[in-house]
Amino acid sequence: MGALLRSLQGKRIAIVVGSGGVGKTSVAAAIALSRAMAGGRALVCTIDPARRLATALGLGTLGNAEALVPPEAFTRAGLASTGQLFAMMLDVKRTWDDLVTRHAPDAATRDRILGNRIYQQVSGALAGSQEYMAMEKLYELSTERDYDLIVLDTPPTAHALDFLEAPDRILDFVGNETARKLFAPALDAGRFGARLLQVGTGFVAKTLSRFTGSDVLSDVGDFLGQFQGMYDGFKERATEVRSLLTRPEVGFVLVASPSPLSVDEALFFHDHLRTAGMPVAGSVANRVTPDLWPFPGPTPGASPLAEALAAGPGSGGADGGLDLAERLSLALSQHQSFAHSDAREVERLRRGASGPHVAVPRLEGDVHDLAGLAALAAHL
Amino acid sequence: MSASDLLDRRLVVVTGKGGVGKSTVSAALAVLAARRGKRVLVAEVDARERVAPMLGGRPSGPVIRPVLPGISTVNVDPRHALEEYALMVVRVRAIYQAVFENRVVRFFLRAVPSLAETLMLGKVLHEARSEAHGRPRWDLVVVDAPATGHAVQLLGTPRALLDTVPGGPLRRDAEWMQALLSAPDRTAVALVSLPEEMPVTETAELDAQLGQGLSLPRGPVFLNAMPGAMFTTSELDGLRGLSPSAPPLGPAARAALLQGAQRERAEAQAVRLRELLGRDVVPLPLLAADRWGRRAVERIADAMDGQV
Incomplete structure (x- = not known):
């Protein structure tokens, strides 16, 4: 067992982070696979919209529910496993809907929120929504299921911090007292603009409605009003999720390819994790070109x-x-x-990141099946 | 559409999976268009700016800045895009500040359907259709778009807005944005992929999402980092027996075998990609470049010439 897997031995949750295209999904699946092969019940959860994990596990498709990778798949790949490997793909919209259903005081409020246009945008397309729901799902899985290890493959985030900050940012909006006061009157008054004029904020509202059209404003007012009763439940849960991430049973795994950009991103994320008190379990330099000429002097003519x-x-x-x-x-x-050039970047990652570091050589084939994942796991 | 008229479009959006070389392809397209006498703007979208540095200039930030003769760059970010757009709507800076710099309003604006994406896309598309002195300001705008999932989100925002916003300036803007994006004589989405299993799978899915899903005109698919054919099959067979040899022959044989295997896998993926897409792809060479500078970009542009 390699240094990274040893470092993850006592963990119940592994969160795999890194820039896009570095093989994060494969590393996440390989970590879960190796726990399953060691006899554990392991789950890998991806939120990648491009369904890469299904391809790698030979599952065809993945849904929002956990699916067991069939034991025959292990046999076919020539692998002996005494445990179980599960995989799932996060459905962001469904997770939001479940969350609303869980916190809504009654069916009418729930339906009204689920049907609100602003809610539909927030849950479907708002930046950071994916990241927030990944955290939410992770919390649900870790508290309501009995996996020995849950591996979360994170979205290809444009900005590493979205992942940590998205829940707060979104909740800041839905829970903002002033915003609620500003927009909620639309609920009582029916007509948003008229009511705002009465409370003396007409100038802001009028300018904004020139910008977006007034229907959008009343949708926002409606959304915030409906959300009011649920906010505390959401906030409490987000706080619990956040504190979950700082527990010692969690380990963040940084994955980078040996390119300057990818290593920069990994180190940037590393520093922020450390600052936020979140445990880093180690780093992986993936797809490293092997050194074939470790001799003094140039390569032969x-x-x-x-x-x-x-x-x-x-x-x-x-x-x-x-x-x-x-x-x-x-x-x-x-x-x-x-x-x-690979070696230079690997070294930079090794020096800059705390915890064990492993370098995975560029493997013979692409990692696209269980046997390939097992070969990858052997390097971790 | 054949690849050869790509640069005659007004707007080329470049996207693909993370790490496939979107910025390099964007920069190379700009270099090639500039060689043909076009005035080009390369727009990155809320990115860690890469194109200008790659071309030997300093980052532009949110203000358009010339980087090479014929080529300007910009990095569109949501804050500046909002400011620019809001000022166009309200016209008076004091009003803008009173309304849009307000903390509560900032929160509110985050919840307006995909507003940040719309404004950034709007800024880029605005450049693509803007005119100065009776002619287009740019002959070509190249958008170095975000990776797969985020690109679909970005390019889908005008349509999302049309579904959610019943009226007002935002809706009117979404209308012209959607019209420009879906006009095959003016716009093309070019994809970048790598000759590897998962990037190929993802490229085919993305191509379908953009075409059937969003009805965007699809341009060529660039297959980046294609290793060249350096050795014949029989040479590789012969080298297999030599790989355990002492240096220098052993290591050289191993390097050749790795190159040959890489080439073979890449070729198989290129075939697969063509089959999945149902059309041809534009291969770009794998460069043994130590640093991705202007020289490398020029070489990619050389390789594109005659193909786009």
Whole structure:
């Protein structure tokens, strides 16, 4: 077992973070897979809209409910597993709806909120909504199910902090006292603009309605008014989610590819996690080019390679040999150029991030099935 | 649409999975268009600015700034886009400040359906249709759009607004934005992918989402980082036996075998992508570049020339 998996041994929750395209989903699935192979009940939850995890697990599709990866799939991949591997994909809209249903005082309020146009936008498309619901789902899974390990694959966040700040930002809006006072009168008055004029905020409202149209304003007022009774429940839960993230049973796993941009992003996230008191379980440099020329001096030119080729068994003859030697020389020097820039970035990640660090070499094939995930897990 | 008239569009939106090289492709498209005498704006959307630095300039931030002859860049962010837009609507800065700088209003604006995305997209699209001295201000606007999920969200905002906002200036703007985005003679969405399993799968899904889902005109799909064919199959067979040899031959043979295997996998994925898309793709070479600077971008532009 590698250093990262050892560091996760005592954890119940692993949260995999990093910039897009670094293989986060595969790493998350590999972590869950290795716990299952060690006899545990493990769940990997992705919120990626592009359904990458289903492809990797050979499940075809994933839904909002946990699905058991069938034991035959392990057998087919030549893997022995004594535990169970579950996978699911977060449905952001459904999770919002469940949350509203859970907190709504009665069916009428629930239906009114679910049908409100502003709510539909907030739950479907508002920036940060995905991140908020990922946290919410994680909390629900960790308190209401008995997995030995839940691995959360986080969304390809444009800004690393969205993930940590989104719940507060969204709740700040729905719970803002002043906003509620400003917009809620629309509820009682029926006509938003008229009522606002009475409370002396007409100037703001009139300018805004020129901007958005007044129907939007009354929708917002309605939304906030309906939300009023539920806000405390939401807020309390968000606070619990937040405190869950600082518990020692949680481990954040930073994943980066060996590129300057990706490592920057991982280190940026790392520092913020540390500041927020959230436990970092380790870092992964994924798809690293192996070093094939760990010798002093530059990679060989064509002539030493041509000589070696000519001396070797079954050499292709002198003519083909020189041409081949030139291409071999080029292949090695290009390979080493990738290897060196990768090594520099891996080193930067290793130095900058706390906790165990593992480097996963660029694997032979793409990771797109259980066997590939197991091979990836062996490096973690 | 054939790839060869891509740069005759007014607006090219570049998107794809994270880390596939969207910024590089955006920068290279701009370089190529500028070589053809076009005046180009490259717009990044609320990004860690990459295009200007890649072209050897300093980041533009929210203000359009020339970076090379014929090429300007900008990084559109929600705050400036809101300010610019709101000032266009209310016209008086004092009123803007009284209303829009108000904390409560800021909260409110966050809840208006996808407002931030709309304003950023609106700013970009506004540039694509703006005129100065009786001719278009830009011959081409290249949008270095966010990755997959966020791009679909961004490009879908005008339609989302049309569904939610019954009237007012925002709706009118959503209408012209949607019209511009879906006009095949003016706009194309170019996708960037990598010759690997999951990026290919995702590209095909994204292509369907943009085409059937959002009815956007689809441009070429760039298959980035395609390794070249350096060795024949029989050469690779011969090298297999040499890979355990002592240096220098062993390591060189191993590098060649890795290159050959990478090439073979990439080629298989290129075939798969063409099949999934039902149309051809534009391969771009894998460069052994230590740093992604202007030289690398120029080389990608060279490779694009004749294909777009």
